[in-house]
Amino acid sequence: xxxxxxxxxxxxxxxxxxxxxxxxxxxxxxxxxxxxxxxxxxxxxxxxxxxxxxxxxxxxxxxxxxxxxxxxxxxxxxxxxxxxxxxxxxxxxxxxxxxxxxxxxxxxxxxxxxxxxxxxxxxxxxxxxxxxxxxxxxxxxxxxxxxxxxxxxxxxxxxxxxxxxxxxxxxxxxxxxxxxxxxxxxxxxxxxxxxxxxxxxxxxxxxxxxxxxxxxxxxxxxxxxxxxxxxxxxxxxxxxxxxxxxxxxxxxxxxxxxxxxxxxxxxxxxxxxxxxxxxxxxxxxxxxxxxxxxxxxxxx
Amino acid sequence: xxxxxxxxxxxxxxxxxxxxxxxxxxxxxxxxxxxxxxxxxxxxxxxxxxxxxxxxxxxxxxxxxxxxxxxxxxxxxxxxxxxxxxxxxxxxxxxxxxxxxxxxxxxxxxxxxxxxxxxxxxxxxxxxxxxxxxxxxxxxxxxxxxxxxxxxxxxxxxxxxxxxxxxxxxxxxxxxxxxxxxxxxxxxxxxxxxxxxxxxxxxxxxxxxxxxxxxxxxxxxxxxxxxxxxxxxxxxxxxxxxxxxxxxxxxxxxxxxxxxxxxxxxxxxxxxxxxxxxxxxxxxxxxxxxxxxx
Numbered sequence: 329x330x331x332x333x334x335x336x337x338x339x340x341x342x343x344x345x346x347x348x349x350x351x352x353x354x355x356x357x358x359x360x361x362x363x364x365x366x367x368x369x370x371x372x373x374x375x376x377x378x379x380x381x382x383x384x385x386x387x388x389x390x391x392x393x394x395x396x397x398x399x400x401x402x403x404x405x406x407x408x409x410x411x412x413x414x415x416x417x418x419x420x421x422x423x424x425x426x427x428x429x430x431x432x433x434x435x436x437x438x439x440x441x442x443x444x445x446x447x448x449x450x451x452x453x454x455x456x457x458x459x460x461x462x463x464x465x466x467x468x469x470x471x472x473x474x475x476x477x478x479x480x481x482x483x484x485x486x487x488x489x490x491x492x493x494x495x496x497x498x499x500x501x502x503x504x505x506x507x508x509x510x511x512x513x514x515x516x517x518x519x520x521x522x523x524x525x526x527x528x529x530x531x532x533x534x535x536x537x538x539x540x541x542x543x544x545x546x547x548x549x550x551x552x553x554x555x556x557x558x559x560x561x562x563x564x565x566x567x568x569x570x571x572x573x574x575x576x577x578x579x580x581x582x583x584x585x586x587x588x589x590x591x592x593x594x595x596x597x598x599x600x601x602x603x604x605x606x607x608x609x610x611x612x613x614x615x616x617x618x619x620x621x622x623x624x625x626x627x628x
Numbered sequence: 629x630x631x632x633x634x635x636x637x638x639x640x641x642x643x644x645x646x647x648x649x650x651x652x653x654x655x656x657x658x659x660x661x662x663x664x665x666x667x668x669x670x671x672x673x674x675x676x677x678x679x680x681x682x683x684x685x686x687x688x689x690x691x692x693x694x695x696x697x698x699x700x701x702x703x704x705x706x707x708x709x710x711x712x713x714x715x716x717x718x719x720x721x722x723x724x725x726x727x728x729x730x731x732x733x734x735x736x737x738x739x740x741x742x743x744x745x746x747x748x749x750x751x752x753x754x755x756x757x758x759x760x761x762x763x764x765x766x767x768x769x770x771x772x773x774x775x776x777x778x779x780x781x782x783x784x785x786x787x788x789x790x791x792x793x794x795x796x797x798x799x800x801x802x803x804x805x806x807x808x809x810x811x812x813x814x815x816x817x818x819x820x821x822x823x824x825x826x827x828x829x830x831x832x833x834x835x836x837x838x839x840x841x842x843x844x845x846x847x848x849x850x851x852x853x854x855x856x857x858x859x860x861x862x863x864x865x866x867x868x869x870x871x872x873x874x875x876x877x878x879x880x881x882x883x884x885x886x887x888x889x890x891x892x893x894x895x896x897x898x899x900x901x902x903x904x905x906x907x908x909x910x911x912x913x914x915x916x917x918x919x920x921x922x
Contacts, residue, residue, distance in 0.1 A: 389795075392795075392798075392799050393798070393799070393801070394795055394798045394799060410801065412801075413799075413800055413801055415799055416799075417795065417796070417799050419793070419795060424793070425667075425792065428667060428791075428792050429667075429843070429846060429847050429848050429849045429851070429852050430788075430792060430848065430849065431847070431848055434788075434848065434849075435792075437785075438785075438788065438789050438792065438793065438796060439796075441785050441786065441789050441800055441802070442800035442801065442802075444785070446782075446783075446786070447782055449785075474847040474848070490796075494800075
């Protein structure tokens, strides 16, 4: 039962910020998540990685309380997600209607709707929070622009401001860096740093394994099941990566040797290529530019 | 006749004054509700809803009850059937809507054909009978119109979140399903309110055309709704006058005026109009280095 404009359930900081217990999510005939068990403490900073269709978005939806798990339990600070309005969710840019007649300020103000309650208009406090949020992300100058006029990085920042306006304690970002140039990516990452420093628990879905391993102390490797969770060193091992991406790799015999094609990504990310299938060696994870082929020859 | 006479002459007839008042009220109400339909692709649904209320309207018409009651009952039943068909089969919702609305419409026409004044009544129901609006009808339009606009105002920010980002509505624990049904209910109520002014077959134009025109001229929702309402009122008033002087059907004339406005804006809107973009593209070509004179 979802409460209407409920006041946030007070958070006991000794409890895990996010807890999943044997969570499975089934859509019609497809199993999107299978038996995921997970515990995150307050202030954690986790990169969620895995191939397309691994269930990263589903994981976020189930944590945000947007989707109910078919099996298992989700708990935010000890209680089910339904009682909380503190989960900030930043969707993938491609699912937003950028032609909608709303300005930057309008979008950020939407984050306040949970706190405002029915039959109320934005009060001074709401306007102040929105202004502060826009300042924090550096978008004050664009307050009156229609959202379709913004660049990818700017759009991402507006949605981060919305999360700040929500006064959220959890931040879930679905592929925020996809398709952004390096300066924009760095701007977003430094914003995430600042937000996390305020005690917000952060989960970011990413396609870029290298960047994720550099920027995040904890990684979660997902392919319907939880394959690995921990520091990048521990997660990015050959057996784990094969278990996650194995079905997305094809070895093709060509006229002059063998080529391994990795199909890990959407448009706008980097492909993963492993130099060898030697199970004892630690993998060297190398980005392969999207414009060149998505694959490389194993060294001879 | 000078302009002042042109304007005041029809107003010497009470039925024209009432018609004008109805046209103005509906001209404000429909585009505001229609704004949501334009933004969420609910045009087909809106048209289907208008057609699906026919059997309810005919039945209440024949037994002498208020038409609004029959219309709402019919709309609810149709919505229910659409839901059942799309959930219990592999048919798309689009197909289910088409089947239910056509079937309901046929039922309504068949029922009405049992009455001797069939042809006239059908014309009025389909295309409006704004010249036949009574004093009571005006009060009903005002009351229902204020109700719908009031609800939109009350739930403005919730509707905004629901239509822009339905996932956010769920994340903020808004009663998303209830709000969605409320919005659909408001559309149904608006259709019922506008029945007499413009009729079932054309109420979609009242809902969608001024709002679509406003969409091309604005970039914020409140502005879009305001401009849409202004366009709606002007289209209806001009349409009523034109129909008076040309002695043609009023409802369709109002729709023609609204559509003409759309056409003009479509071609000429700054930055978005078709002609504007073509002119800008060719002037950009003239300014290439190959032609330093430009």
